[in-house]
Amino acid sequence: MNIIFLTIIISLIIGVFFLFLFLHLVKTGQYDDVYSPSVRMLFDDELVKEKTENINDNKTINN
Amino acid sequence: MPKKTCYHCGADCNSGTVMFDDKPFCCNGCKTVYEILNQNELTCYYDLDQAPGSIPDEIKGKYDYLDNEDISSKLIEFNDGSTSVVNFYIPNIHCSSCIWVLENLDRLNKGIRATLVNFPKKEIRITFKNDETSLKDIVELMTSIGYEPFISLEDSEGKKAKIDRKLIYQVALAGFSFGNIMMLSFPEYFEVEGFWLDQFKPFFRFLMFGLAIPVVVYSARDYLISAYKGLKHGILNIDVPISLGILVLFFRSTYEIISQTGSGYFDSLTGLIFFLLLGKMFQQRTYNFLSFERDYKSYFPIAITKINKDNSHISIPVHEIEKGDRLLIRNEEIIPVDGIMINGNALLDYSFVTGESMPVIKKSGDKIFAGGKQTDGAIEMEVLQSVAQSYLTQLWSNDIFSKSDTKNIKNITDSISKYFTIIILFIALSAGIYWFFIDKTIAFQVVSAVLIIACPCALALSAPFAFGNILRIFGKNKFYLKNTDVIESISKINTLVFDKTGTITTNKSSNISYKGEPLNTSEIESLKSVLRSSNHPLSRMLYEYLPNSELKEITNYKEILGKGIQGRVNNIDIQLGSASYVGFDTQKLLNTIIYIKINNKIKGKYIFNNEYRKGLKSSFQLFSKNYDLAILSGDNAGEKDNLEHILPVNSQLLFNQKPEDKLRYIKSLQDQNKNVMMLGDGLNDAGALAQSNVGIAISENINVFSPACDGILDAKEFENLPNFINLSKKTMNIIKISFGISFLYNIIGMYFAVTGSLSPIIAAILMPFSSISVVVFVTISTNFISKKILH
Known part of the structure; x- marks a missing residue:
């Protein structure tokens, strides 16, 4: 049963690792603005779609 | 015929409609924006939202001062010679397509490397190459597409408040330790007997001890420090019994572990701190997009055009304006100093200062005061006073503005905790003396148990959650408060003072x-x-x-x-x-x-x-029952007869009030032991707003500008003001009831403590349960009454 020492210590180490990761993310400002990224994510798609459409338009003009 | 609306900005196209690409535009500016966007393949801007832009102002020459290195270097946050980073506040950011256009600025100006929008704060961060573009080009580009950055004198003074994230760290740490300690204490809760468990007991206990130390040292430090400071000044604030509880919990648990007499209360300890910090976080809800600290500096321009003797123009920072200088004020620019008109057509809009929407005409030779916005072409003026000595800005040399923010009001929790602490100490002492004669070994345990269970967690949580929730409800109804203390101040007021122009009159229609x-x-x-x-x-x-x-x-x-x-x-x-x-x-x-x-x-x-606000008369009738009313107006007595009809008898009406007079009037009311709420809207009310117990700024557009105050009320919600005050009072009643409930929990806990039967599991159940039930009670009841009052 001594394995329990090891598992508990490992689980704590993992926990501490994520705690510090979280603190680090807060510190670097990743949680300062939780709204804009949600919108930004949608725009990336829009942009790609728009580009391809415009390329098609140009082609028809050239022809 | 259906009304044509501009394809770009959505304004009605009356005269001079510009047709371009088969689409109507209200002005050439909008057409140009469309063209730019179209050329750069950004037409999708229009698909995202209908008519998302707004009309650009006349910008020619307005931003020449950005070429002045002294000024631009104050705005730029970072500059390594080739790359610069700058942060702008853009009030016009209002929808998701704004983010999209602004983050694609690099396609409109090749020198821009990256842009990042912070939507809640309405800020944009731009990284650009110094040799490919300039700050002026970027600002002009943004202005031409309808996103004019707001650059004020305040920006030049730098030193932006650093974001304080300490509370988040503290909560994260407390939450982490709380969860893990709970898990480690589970075996002990159920008192599982057995050889293998006994073997691990010291290990588990040692781990709990280790996890609790950082929580006490870091997460709980603010409570300990505040209690220490309070004691030093002879004040028994709520943090005193909390700190007492925390310290007793920690030291007793440590003693139990070291002496191997028990498992300690580390679970309750960390849970207590975690919940307290959560309450604090809930209370600290702020409105990122609003500022309650604005003075004339955030309204005045950063630089102005000076005309040299040889008629050449240079941009100089506002602080360097001297008496006798000749200044050029362009259209839409703000006059930063008092002076004399030399030539041009001055049509000055003083609405930010007085609330009066009607522009004032000045001829050459007339004296003009700082704070007016020129609205009819360029004018020239000669300076009479420097910025700090001008009529309006002098107000800020009054003591009231240099006082620190804390008005030293004792809040309800602190005033109760005084008695609470004394009673707790008394009970602990008498229980200790009683047990000392019965069983000396238990006496120490009982005293510490009383102090632990009496720790006013539920008490300390009820006010933050009630106030935090009301703050949120007010915000939904467009009444934005600076912090939760304001709610308590509102509930105590008995005198209401109104500014006239712009506050009880609308500046929209006459x-x-x-x-x-x-x-x-x-x-x-x-x-x-x-x-x-x-x-x-x-x-x-x-x-x-x-x-x-x-x-x-x-x-x-x-x-x-x-x-x-x-x-x-x-x-x-x-x-x-x-x-x-x-x-x-x-x-x-x-x-x-x-x-x-x-x-x-x-x-x-x-x-x-003047056109008075909707619901003014009925609001005044409601107020007159419980409050003294007064109206302070900077104008002449022209509206006296009209006002007397609207106002209840016994209200004070004062005209021709200067900014300092308003401040002094509020002070004289306070000297008669009155709690005054001041409602104003312009810079000339700033002194009165700061002096009053609660200063509320009325604003037609909350994004534009309002002077330093405790709260900002959207003008459309003016009718609701009696309800807001009523709701604040009701909230205080709810808090008092919740105090009663938490005392009840304390009495139950005290029974276990005094009889010497407080086991860790009872503490671990009772403490979180009492806190959570009180929180649930205040949240539900504040929601209920606000629905009833504000419908």
């Missing part, structure tokens, strides 16, 4: 009435035709007011600046304007009046009355 010989239809038609040619705001208002009719051709049209206009229609001579213009005896002018003279005979006058 009430126009006609007095004199009635005009016939053809005369009104002629009048309207003449008015059409004038750009003066009064003319435009009167033009809108007169009934629609066929417009006739006018001859001999003449506009005499600052006086009036004249013209000839169908052989009728029409003159309209000020009393002196039409040759009328100038009486003491109380209202804004346009006189009408037809064929050299004075026919009558149009009087512009």
